Amino acid sequence: MAAQIFDIAIIGGGPAGLSAALTGRIRNKEIALFEHLDFSQKLQKAHIVDNYPGLPQVTGKGLVQQMAAHAQAHQPTIIKEKVLNIYPGEKFTILTPAATYEARAVILATGVVATVLFAGERDFLGRGVSYCATCDGMFYKDKNVAVIAYTAEGEHEAKFLGELCRQVYYLPQYKGELPPFRDNVKIVADKPRAIKGDSQVEQLATDKGELKVDGVFILRQSDPVENVLAGLELDGEVIKVNRDMSTNIPGVFAAGDCTGKPWQIAKAVGEGLVAVLSAIGYLETKAKQA
Amino acid sequence: MAAQIFDIAIIGGGPAGLSAALTGRIRNKEIALFEHLDFSQKLQKAHIVDNYPGLPQVTGKGLVQQMAAHAQAHQPTIIKEKVLNIYPGEKFTILTPAATYEARAVILATGVVATVLFAGERDFLGRGVSYCATCDGMFYKDKNVAVIAYTAEGEHEAKFLGELCRQVYYLPQYKGELPPFRDNVKIVADKPRAIKGDSQVEQLATDKGELKVDGVFILRQSDPVENVLAGLELDGEVIKVNRDMSTNIPGVFAAGDCTGKPWQIAKAVGEGLVAVLSAIGYLETKAKQA
Numbered sequence: 001m002a003a004q005i006f007d008i009a010i011i012g013g014g015p016a017g018l019s020a021a022l023t024g025r026i027r028n029k030e031i032a033l034f035e036h037l038d039f040s041q042k043l044q045k046a047h048i049v050d051n052y053p054g055l056p057q058v059t060g061k062g063l064v065q066q067m068a069a070h071a072q073a074h075q076p077t078i079i080k081e082k083v084l085n086i087y088p089g090e091k092f093t094i095l096t097p098a099a100t101y102e103a104r105a106v107i108l109a110t111g112v113v114a115t116v117l118f119a120g121e122r123d124f125l126g127r128g129v130s131y132c133a134t135c136d137g138m139f140y141k142d143k144n145v146a147v148i149a150y151t152a153e154g155e156h157e158a159k160f161l162g163e164l165c166r167q168v169y170y171l172p173q174y175k176g177e178l179p180p181f182r183d184n185v186k187i188v189a190d191k192p193r194a195i196k197g198d199s200q201v202e203q204l205a206t207d208k209g210e211l212k213v214d215g216v217f218i219l220r221q222s223d224p225v226e227n228v229l230a231g232l233e234l235d236g237e238v239i240k241v242n243r244d245m246s247t248n249i250p251g252v253f254a255a256g257d258c259t260g261k262p263w264q265i266a267k268a269v270g271e272g273l274v275a276v277l278s279a280i281g282y283l284e285t286k287a288k289q290a
Numbered sequence: 291m292a293a294q295i296f297d298i299a300i301i302g303g304g305p306a307g308l309s310a311a312l313t314g315r316i317r318n319k320e321i322a323l324f325e326h327l328d329f330s331q332k333l334q335k336a337h338i339v340d341n342y343p344g345l346p347q348v349t350g351k352g353l354v355q356q357m358a359a360h361a362q363a364h365q366p367t368i369i370k371e372k373v374l375n376i377y378p379g380e381k382f383t384i385l386t387p388a389a390t391y392e393a394r395a396v397i398l399a400t401g402v403v404a405t406v407l408f409a410g411e412r413d414f415l416g417r418g419v420s421y422c423a424t425c426d427g428m429f430y431k432d433k434n435v436a437v438i439a440y441t442a443e444g445e446h447e448a449k450f451l452g453e454l455c456r457q458v459y460y461l462p463q464y465k466g467e468l469p470p471f472r473d474n475v476k477i478v479a480d481k482p483r484a485i486k487g488d489s490q491v492e493q494l495a496t497d498k499g500e501l502k503v504d505g506v507f508i509l510r511q512s513d514p515v516e517n518v519l520a521g522l523e524l525d526g527e528v529i530k531v532n533r534d535m536s537t538n539i540p541g542v543f544a545a546g547d548c549t550g551k552p553w554q555i556a557k558a559v560g561e562g563l564v565a566v567l568s569a570i571g572y573l574e575t576k577a578k579q580a
Contacts (some may be wrong), residue, residue: 015343019556022339051313053305053559054345054356056363059393073346221577243533260533262567266309269343270560277552 008279009094009103010076011083012222014040015064015265016256018071018108019272020026025074027280032101033071034094036082036124037151037221039064042111042257043265052265063265064077079130082153084132086160086229097117097134104286105279108229108239108247108254109272112263117224118148121193128215131223133157136215142166143214146204148192150174154216154219158185161217167263169204169211226256235260246282291495294307296322299384299393301373302512304330305354305555307399308361309562310569313376315364317570324384326372327441327511329358332401332547333555342555355557359409372443372512374422376519378539387424394576396530396567398529398537398544399562400512402553407514408438410485418491418505421513423447426505433504436494436498438482440464444509446476451507459501472564493521525550535565543569545558 008024010017013035024031038044046060054170055063072078081096086106089157094101130136133147139159146169147158155178162182169188172178178187190206195216196201204211225239226232233240233248236258245253255271257263298314300307305324314321328334329503335349347352371386376396384391413421419516421428427450436459437448445468448460452472459478462468468477480496485506487493494501510547515529516522523530523538533542545561547553 019341019343022343023554023556026341043376051309051316051346051563053309053312053360053562054342054353058359063344070343070346163366187392212326241533243531262564264313264563264567266313266563270557273341273560274552276333278543 003100003102004030005091006030006077006101006103008032008105008107008276009034009086009101010107010109010276011086011094011228012109012111012258013068013078013258014043014109014111014256014268014270015067016275017107018067018111018273019269020107020255020276021076022074023073023273024276024280025071025076027276029276029280029283032094032103033076034079034081034083034096036080036153038274040111049265052105052269053197067245075202084135084223088229088231088251089119092251095135103221105251105282106229106251107245107258107272107275107279108225108232108252108258109268109275110225110228110237110258112249112257118195118218119202120197121218122227124195124197124201124216125227127199128213129195130215131219133161133217133226135163136217137164140165140185144212145169145215145217146171146188146192146211146213147217147219148173149219151193151221152176155179157217159218161185163272169213171206205253205277219236243273244278246278251279251282251286253282293390293392293548294320294367296320296367296391296393296568297376297379298322298395298397298566298574299324299376299382299560300397300399300566301376301384301389301518301577302399302401302546302548303358303400304333304546304558305357306401306548306558306562306565307397309559310397310399310545310566311366312361312364313563314566314570315361315366317566319566319570319573321366322369322384322393323361323366324369324371324373324386326370329354330401339555341501342559364559373518374425374513378519378541381577382570385425386579387422395541395543395572396519397562397565397569398515398522398542398548399565400515400518402528402547408485410487410491411508412517414485414487414491414506415517417489418503419485421509421517423451423507426452426507427451428431429456430505434502435459435505435507436461436478436482436501436503437507437509437530438463438494439509441509441511442466445469447507449508451475459503461496476484508512534568535561536568539577541569541572543572
């Protein structure tokens with residue numbers, strides 16, 4: 001199958017991503033909008049928003065729906081898959097649990113999820129720490145793994161790993177009823193604390209003890225963006241951007257909460273627009289050079 | 291009369307200024323919004339706007355009205371006077387043709403008007419070139435002046451000067467029927483080109499000849515912002531801003547078209563929000579130091 005090459009891949013479908021998708025489509029670019037949840041989870045929870053000019057007293061949910069409908073009317077390609085990794089190159093390769101995609105430019109609009117990495121998490125990334133069971137599960141065949149899950153999406157991952165691994169410890173960090181699991185999937189109500197080992201992961205320390213494991217799968221609402229795209233320069237915990245929303249990686253732009261405070265809709269929408277116009281400018285410059 | 295001291299003066303009531311006023315009022319700050327025309331003249335002329343997320347297919351006029359109504363519901367003090375000069379100091383002093391105002395911080399949201407200064411304009415500023423008849427008219431009693439006007443507001447200025455000066459040349463640079471003037475106000479259909487003189491203005495050169503004058507009043511929709519606020523650092527023709535919308539002058543922020551392209555509503559609205567939150571942060575820091 002000859003895959004389509006998108007002009008611009010937008011990672012995240014909150015106000016920043018939707019604004020970028022809207023203007024990108026109006027400018028007639030092929031846009032892939034990656035949004036694996038139901039648009040902005042954070043904004044959906046906002047009771048009333050009253051400082052988005054022109055739309056007084058809207059609910060967060062209503063505003064997201066209006067913005068999503070507006071962008072969708074211009075038909076970006078919406079891909080309901082979580083982006084695990086982005087690889088720069090002649091074109092960007094975007095990896096999800098289900099497939100790979102290609103795009104000429106990337107806009108990161110991933111929001112912020114209060115992410116404190118576990119001690120050891122970064123050290124053992126690729127040496128026992130993984131963010132994707134589908135991708136890496138086979139490495140842990142007949143071994144013991146822990147799954148730390150922040151959304152119910154983790155349940156599918158735990159089930160899948162249960163079929164492969166000897167023992168799966170499932171540590172749900174969200175509320176809600178759990179489905180039935182196979183006998184070798186054990187629910188653990190602990191709070192994870194640290195990932196330990198020598199050259200490879202050996203233990204997951206929790207507030208109540210230690211689990212002996214060969215692998216730890218961490219399934220957050222979104223992954224630390226610098227783990228998704230290696231080499232991305234941060235400014236503290238946020239993506240470092242210039243006034244045109246470009247990052248340190250040519251062809252990669254960022255917009256919205258992931259670029260820093262204020263975490264507000266109007267800022268996100270404005271930055272999404274600037275990012276997509278800058279991305280289009282980047283594509284035009286590259287096309288001239290080619 | 292003990293004048294009110296505003297927390298924040300916002301200069302310009304387009305999308306950036308309205309967004310700043312809205313969030314500033316929600317944060318309970320005393321806001322003065324200076325808007326001498328009927329909100330964004332430029333946006334009012336936009337036929338259809340379709341890339342302001344959440345409000346598909348609105349007319350420019352409809353969008354301005356919705357934004358203005360939204361901001362006005364939160365009751366900023368709207369001052370329908372043109373800002374001529376802003377003087378920094380312990381507090382900022384803001385001069386209009388009618389009065390002076392004080393504010394602790396300033397947000398410039400003046401938009402862009404394609405302004406090419408006339409040759410000699412900057413050289414003779416304060417030495418025969420003025421942007422305000424009410425302020426400077428008395429200096430030209432019984433002398434000859436030219437009035438270059440880009441909006442019908444200039445007609446009042448020409449009438450006022452007609453009562454003071456010997457001869458007034460009125461050069462309307464807009465379309466529309468003119469009112470009757472006194473005999474000493476002469477309508478001149480020329481295009482102005484250059485302001486000339488030695489230590490003071492002596493002539494206004496036009497495409498058709500030269501007018502011998504002692505003063506030239508230039509009445510644009512908005513004045514070159516660096517003439518309104520001395521010492522403001524520009525980046526080419528736009529105001530140089532940091533990511534938090536601060537300028538080189540402490541307490542002065544900028545937002546919207548005046549900070550550069552893209553000239554788009556979503557950008558302006560986002561920058562207005564960021565600017566007002568940064569201004570509030572500035573006020574809080576100052577209050578702590580006091």
